[in-house]
Amino acid sequence: MPLLETRDLTRHFGGLAAVNHVDLTVEKGEIVGLIGPNGAGKTTCFNLLSGFLRPTAGSIAFDGEDITGRRPHQIAARGLVRTFQLTTLFQEMTALQNVLLGLHLHSGTGLRQLLFSRRDFPPDEVARGREALEFTGLAAHADQLTKNLPHGHQRVLGIAMALAARPRLLLLDEPVTGMNLDESGRVMDLVKTIRGHGTTILLVEHNMKAVMGTCERIVVLNFGQKLSEGTPSEVSTSRDVIQAYLGTGVNHA
Numbered sequence: 001m002p003l004l005e006t007r008d009l010t011r012h013f014g015g016l017a018a019v020n021h022v023d024l025t026v027e028k029g030e031i032v033g034l035i036g037p038n039g040a041g042k043t044t045c046f047n048l049l050s051g052f053l054r055p056t057a058g059s060i061a062f063d064g065e066d067i068t069g070r071r072p073h074q075i076a077a078r079g080l081v082r083t084f085q086l087t088t089l090f091q092e093m094t095a096l097q098n099v100l101l102g103l104h105l106h107s108g109t110g111l112r113q114l115l116f117s118r119r120d121f122p123p124d125e126v127a128r129g130r131e132a133l134e135f136t137g138l139a140a141h142a143d144q145l146t147k148n149l150p151h152g153h154q155r156v157l158g159i160a161m162a163l164a165a166r167p168r169l170l171l172l173d174e175p176v177t178g179m180n181l182d183e184s185g186r187v188m189d190l191v192k193t194i195r196g197h198g199t200t201i202l203l204v205e206h207n208m209k210a211v212m213g214t215c216e217r218i219v220v221l222n223f224g225q226k227l228s229e230g231t232p233s234e235v236s237t238s239r240d241v242i243q244a245y246l247g248t249g250v251n252h253a
Protein backbone atom coordinates (compact mmCIF):
# COMPACT_ATOMS: atom_id res chain seq x y z
CA MET A 1 0.00 0.00 0.00
CA PRO A 2 1.42 3.44 -0.91
CA LEU A 3 1.95 5.91 1.92
CA LEU A 4 0.19 8.60 -0.10
CA GLU A 5 -2.25 8.16 -2.94
CA THR A 6 -4.35 10.80 -4.63
CA ARG A 7 -7.03 9.95 -7.16
CA ASP A 8 -8.33 12.53 -9.61
CA LEU A 9 -7.23 15.28 -7.24
CA THR A 10 -8.76 18.50 -8.54
CA ARG A 11 -8.98 22.07 -7.30
CA HIS A 12 -10.66 24.91 -9.15
CA PHE A 13 -10.25 28.61 -8.44
CA GLY A 14 -13.21 30.12 -10.24
CA GLY A 15 -12.83 28.91 -13.81
CA LEU A 16 -9.21 27.86 -13.39
CA ALA A 17 -8.30 24.23 -12.74
CA ALA A 18 -5.14 24.81 -10.67
CA VAL A 19 -4.87 21.05 -9.98
CA ASN A 20 -6.63 18.90 -12.53
CA HIS A 21 -7.30 15.15 -12.09
CA VAL A 22 -3.90 14.37 -10.56
CA ASP A 23 -3.09 10.79 -9.54
CA LEU A 24 -0.06 10.98 -7.30
CA THR A 25 1.49 8.08 -5.44
CA VAL A 26 4.32 8.11 -2.91
CA GLU A 27 5.68 4.85 -1.54
CA LYS A 28 7.10 4.52 1.97
CA GLY A 29 10.76 5.52 2.10
CA GLU A 30 10.88 7.41 -1.20
CA ILE A 31 12.11 10.90 -1.93
CA VAL A 32 9.76 12.12 -4.65
CA GLY A 33 10.13 15.43 -6.46
CA LEU A 34 7.12 17.41 -7.64
CA ILE A 35 8.24 19.87 -10.30
CA GLY A 36 6.78 22.02 -13.04
CA PRO A 37 6.84 25.54 -14.41
CA ASN A 38 5.51 28.46 -12.35
CA GLY A 39 1.76 28.22 -11.96
CA ALA A 40 1.74 24.46 -12.64
CA GLY A 41 -0.16 23.76 -9.40
CA LYS A 42 2.60 22.51 -7.10
CA THR A 43 1.82 24.70 -4.09
CA THR A 44 -1.91 24.16 -4.55
CA CYS A 45 -1.20 20.43 -4.51
CA PHE A 46 0.69 20.78 -1.20
CA ASN A 47 -2.13 22.88 0.25
CA LEU A 48 -4.61 20.16 -0.71
CA LEU A 49 -2.48 17.36 0.76
CA SER A 50 -1.94 19.19 4.03
CA GLY A 51 -5.59 20.21 4.37
CA PHE A 52 -5.11 23.96 3.94
CA LEU A 53 -7.34 23.78 0.87
CA ARG A 54 -10.27 21.49 0.16
CA PRO A 55 -10.31 19.63 -3.14
CA THR A 56 -13.04 20.44 -5.63
CA ALA A 57 -13.02 16.75 -6.55
CA GLY A 58 -10.95 13.63 -6.05
CA SER A 59 -9.55 11.90 -3.01
CA ILE A 60 -6.45 11.72 -0.84
CA ALA A 61 -5.48 8.59 1.06
CA PHE A 62 -2.68 8.58 3.62
CA ASP A 63 -1.45 5.19 4.77
CA GLY A 64 -4.67 3.63 3.55
CA GLU A 65 -6.97 6.11 5.29
CA ASP A 66 -9.14 8.56 3.37
CA ILE A 67 -8.12 12.02 4.64
CA THR A 68 -9.96 14.04 1.99
CA GLY A 69 -11.42 17.19 3.55
CA ARG A 70 -9.74 16.72 6.93
CA ARG A 71 -8.39 19.78 8.70
CA PRO A 72 -4.64 20.56 8.76
CA HIS A 73 -4.06 19.55 12.39
CA GLN A 74 -5.94 16.27 11.88
CA ILE A 75 -3.72 15.49 8.91
CA ALA A 76 -0.55 16.54 10.74
CA ALA A 77 -1.54 14.38 13.69
CA ARG A 78 -1.56 11.37 11.36
CA GLY A 79 2.00 12.16 10.32
CA LEU A 80 1.59 14.15 7.10
CA VAL A 81 3.35 17.42 7.81
CA ARG A 82 4.44 20.35 5.69
CA THR A 83 7.35 22.66 6.47
CA PHE A 84 6.73 26.16 7.61
CA GLN A 85 7.57 29.09 5.39
CA LEU A 86 9.83 31.91 6.57
CA THR A 87 6.81 34.12 7.03
CA THR A 88 5.48 31.69 9.64
CA LEU A 89 8.54 32.04 11.89
CA PHE A 90 8.32 34.32 14.89
CA GLN A 91 11.30 36.61 14.48
CA GLU A 92 11.28 37.90 18.08
CA MET A 93 11.35 34.40 19.54
CA THR A 94 14.23 31.98 19.90
CA ALA A 95 14.80 29.08 17.57
CA LEU A 96 13.69 26.65 20.29
CA GLN A 97 10.51 28.62 21.02
CA ASN A 98 9.64 28.52 17.33
CA VAL A 99 10.05 24.76 17.21
CA LEU A 100 7.86 24.42 20.29
CA LEU A 101 5.19 26.67 18.80
CA GLY A 102 5.43 24.59 15.64
CA LEU A 103 4.53 21.51 17.65
CA HIS A 104 1.38 23.22 18.84
CA LEU A 105 0.41 24.63 15.47
CA HIS A 106 0.36 21.05 14.29
CA SER A 107 -1.67 19.97 17.29
CA GLY A 108 -4.36 22.53 16.50
CA THR A 109 -4.03 24.66 19.64
CA GLY A 110 -4.88 28.27 18.82
CA LEU A 111 -1.81 30.44 18.45
CA ARG A 112 -3.28 33.33 20.42
CA GLN A 113 -4.10 30.93 23.23
CA LEU A 114 -0.50 29.67 23.21
CA LEU A 115 1.12 33.08 23.11
CA PHE A 116 -0.94 34.42 25.99
CA SER A 117 -1.06 31.36 28.19
CA ARG A 118 2.48 32.13 29.46
CA ARG A 119 2.80 28.60 30.67
CA ASP A 120 6.08 26.77 30.33
CA PHE A 121 6.32 24.03 27.80
CA PRO A 122 6.39 20.54 29.37
CA PRO A 123 9.87 18.96 29.57
CA ASP A 124 9.06 16.21 27.06
CA GLU A 125 8.15 18.83 24.45
CA VAL A 126 11.29 20.83 25.16
CA ALA A 127 13.32 17.65 24.74
CA ARG A 128 11.59 16.96 21.45
CA GLY A 129 12.26 20.50 20.28
CA ARG A 130 15.94 20.30 21.20
CA GLU A 131 16.18 16.95 19.44
CA ALA A 132 14.82 18.50 16.24
CA LEU A 133 17.32 21.36 16.49
CA GLU A 134 20.15 18.90 17.14
CA PHE A 135 19.15 16.82 14.14
CA THR A 136 19.10 19.83 11.82
CA GLY A 137 22.42 21.20 13.08
CA LEU A 138 20.85 24.16 14.83
CA ALA A 139 21.44 23.06 18.44
CA ALA A 140 24.03 25.77 19.05
CA HIS A 141 21.44 28.38 18.01
CA ALA A 142 18.57 27.10 20.17
CA ASP A 143 18.45 30.16 22.40
CA GLN A 144 19.21 32.77 19.77
CA LEU A 145 16.49 35.07 18.54
CA THR A 146 15.28 33.94 15.14
CA LYS A 147 15.79 37.40 13.63
CA ASN A 148 19.53 37.12 14.40
CA LEU A 149 19.94 33.82 12.53
CA PRO A 150 21.35 33.87 8.99
CA HIS A 151 18.75 33.38 6.26
CA GLY A 152 19.88 29.80 5.53
CA HIS A 153 19.51 28.85 9.20
CA GLN A 154 16.01 30.34 9.30
CA ARG A 155 15.00 28.17 6.37
CA VAL A 156 16.37 25.09 8.14
CA LEU A 157 14.46 26.16 11.26
CA GLY A 158 11.27 25.81 9.20
CA ILE A 159 12.26 22.19 8.60
CA ALA A 160 13.11 21.65 12.28
CA MET A 161 9.64 22.90 13.23
CA ALA A 162 8.07 20.29 10.98
CA LEU A 163 10.40 17.52 12.20
CA ALA A 164 9.46 18.13 15.81
CA ALA A 165 6.01 16.83 14.87
CA ARG A 166 7.67 13.54 13.88
CA PRO A 167 6.27 13.29 10.36
CA ARG A 168 5.95 10.06 8.43
CA LEU A 169 5.57 12.05 5.22
CA LEU A 170 7.26 15.44 5.06
CA LEU A 171 6.19 17.95 2.42
CA LEU A 172 9.02 20.34 1.57
CA ASP A 173 8.09 23.42 -0.49
CA GLU A 174 11.20 24.89 -2.14
CA PRO A 175 13.69 24.11 0.66
CA VAL A 176 16.74 25.38 -1.25
CA THR A 177 15.35 27.95 -3.67
CA GLY A 178 17.50 31.08 -3.40
CA MET A 179 20.30 29.36 -1.47
CA ASN A 180 23.91 29.29 -2.58
CA LEU A 181 25.60 26.06 -3.60
CA ASP A 182 27.03 25.36 -0.14
CA GLU A 183 23.77 25.97 1.69
CA SER A 184 21.66 24.01 -0.78
CA GLY A 185 24.12 21.10 -0.63
CA ARG A 186 23.80 20.99 3.15
CA VAL A 187 20.02 21.13 3.06
CA MET A 188 19.78 18.38 0.46
CA ASP A 189 22.12 16.26 2.61
CA LEU A 190 19.77 16.93 5.50
CA VAL A 191 16.83 15.80 3.37
CA LYS A 192 18.61 12.50 2.69
CA THR A 193 19.40 12.11 6.40
CA ILE A 194 15.75 12.72 7.29
CA ARG A 195 14.73 9.99 4.84
CA GLY A 196 17.48 7.77 6.27
CA HIS A 197 15.69 8.03 9.61
CA GLY A 198 12.49 6.71 8.09
CA THR A 199 10.60 9.81 6.96
CA THR A 200 9.24 9.72 3.42
CA ILE A 201 9.69 12.96 1.48
CA LEU A 202 7.70 14.83 -1.16
CA LEU A 203 9.63 17.82 -2.39
CA VAL A 204 8.76 20.84 -4.53
CA GLU A 205 11.89 22.59 -5.71
CA HIS A 206 12.98 24.82 -8.60
CA ASN A 207 16.66 24.05 -8.26
CA MET A 208 17.01 21.24 -10.80
CA LYS A 209 20.45 20.18 -9.61
CA ALA A 210 19.06 19.63 -6.12
CA VAL A 211 15.99 17.79 -7.43
CA MET A 212 17.90 15.56 -9.84
CA GLY A 213 20.56 14.74 -7.25
CA THR A 214 18.16 13.86 -4.45
CA CYS A 215 14.90 12.42 -5.77
CA GLU A 216 14.49 8.84 -6.91
CA ARG A 217 11.29 9.66 -8.73
CA ILE A 218 9.94 12.86 -10.18
CA VAL A 219 6.40 13.89 -11.04
CA VAL A 220 6.03 16.79 -13.45
CA LEU A 221 2.97 19.04 -13.35
CA ASN A 222 1.99 21.44 -16.09
CA PHE A 223 -1.21 23.52 -16.13
CA GLY A 224 -2.47 21.52 -13.18
CA GLN A 225 -2.08 18.15 -14.87
CA LYS A 226 0.48 15.40 -14.56
CA LEU A 227 2.69 15.77 -17.61
CA SER A 228 5.31 13.13 -16.90
CA GLU A 229 6.62 10.84 -14.22
CA GLY A 230 9.79 8.79 -13.87
CA THR A 231 13.40 8.69 -12.75
CA PRO A 232 15.40 11.93 -12.95
CA SER A 233 17.01 10.83 -16.20
CA GLU A 234 13.70 9.77 -17.75
CA VAL A 235 12.04 13.02 -16.85
CA SER A 236 14.94 15.27 -17.84
CA THR A 237 15.09 13.75 -21.32
CA SER A 238 11.32 13.78 -21.86
CA ARG A 239 10.41 15.90 -24.86
CA ASP A 240 7.15 17.03 -23.20
CA VAL A 241 8.99 18.15 -20.08
CA ILE A 242 11.67 20.06 -21.98
CA GLN A 243 8.93 21.70 -24.03
CA ALA A 244 7.01 22.71 -20.88
CA TYR A 245 10.10 24.28 -19.37
CA LEU A 246 11.31 26.11 -22.46
CA GLY A 247 11.37 29.82 -21.85
CA THR A 248 10.22 29.61 -18.25
CA GLY A 249 13.61 30.56 -16.85
CA VAL A 250 14.03 27.42 -14.77
CA ASN A 251 17.00 27.62 -12.45
CA HIS A 252 19.71 25.14 -13.40
CA ALA A 253 22.23 26.60 -10.93
Ligand SMILES: Nc1ncnc2c1ncn2[C@@H]1O[C@H](COP(=O)(O)OP(=O)(O)O)[C@@H](O)[C@H]1O
Pocket residue numbers: 013016018036037038039040041042043044045
Ligand atom coordinates in the same frame (compact mmCIF):
# COMPACT_ATOMS: atom_id res chain seq x y z
N1 LIG B 1 -5.83 31.17 -3.79
C1 LIG B 1 -5.85 31.23 -5.15
N2 LIG B 1 -6.84 31.89 -5.79
C2 LIG B 1 -6.86 31.94 -7.14
N3 LIG B 1 -5.95 31.37 -7.94
C3 LIG B 1 -4.93 30.70 -7.35
C4 LIG B 1 -4.83 30.61 -5.93
N4 LIG B 1 -3.72 29.88 -5.64
C5 LIG B 1 -3.16 29.55 -6.80
N5 LIG B 1 -3.89 30.06 -7.84
C6 LIG B 1 -3.61 29.84 -9.27
O1 LIG B 1 -3.50 28.45 -9.46
C7 LIG B 1 -2.45 28.16 -10.37
C8 LIG B 1 -1.44 27.25 -9.70
O2 LIG B 1 -0.74 27.98 -8.71
P1 LIG B 1 0.32 27.33 -7.75
O3 LIG B 1 -0.24 26.11 -7.15
O4 LIG B 1 0.80 28.39 -6.83
O5 LIG B 1 1.48 26.94 -8.78
P2 LIG B 1 3.02 26.60 -8.52
O6 LIG B 1 3.23 26.42 -7.05
O7 LIG B 1 3.28 25.38 -9.33
O8 LIG B 1 3.79 27.79 -9.07
C9 LIG B 1 -1.87 29.50 -10.82
O9 LIG B 1 -2.49 29.87 -12.03
C10 LIG B 1 -2.28 30.41 -9.70
O10 LIG B 1 -2.40 31.75 -10.16
Ligand SMILES: [Mg+2]
Pocket residue numbers: 042043044
Ligand atom coordinates in the same frame (compact mmCIF):
# COMPACT_ATOMS: atom_id res chain seq x y z
MG1 LIG C 1 4.58 27.36 -5.74
